[in-house]
Amino acid sequence: MESVKIISTPLLLLSVPEVAKTLGLGRTKVYQLIACEGLPVVRFGRAVRVSAASLQQWIELREKRELSA
Numbered sequence: 001m002e003s004v005k006i007i008s009t010p011l012l013l014l015s016v017p018e019v020a021k022t023l024g025l026g027r028t029k030v031y032q033l034i035a036c037e038g039l040p041v042v043r044f045g046r047a048v049r050v051s052a053a054s055l056q057q058w059i060e061l062r063e064k065r066e067l068s069a
Contacts, residue, residue: 013042013049022055 014022019039020030033039040054 010052012052014052014055016048016050019050019055 011018016027016030020027023030025033030039034041034048034050039050039058042049042051
């Protein structure tokens with residue numbers, strides 16, 4: 001019998017609920033971060049997605065600003 005290999009690749013784009021879960025925040029707060037704090041998004045029609053790489057960079061930038069303040 002041939003074994004099946006399941007390849008798990010990390011998501012490139014996260015939905016708002018996925019971002020909320022990742023950050024430990026509510027969905028509404030994530031939308032506030034998008035609107036007021038510059039959290040970068042990619043839009044596909046009405047769908048809003050956040051790049052996993054952009055999210056990581058955005059968090060690192062905020063950390064640097066907090067440390068230098």
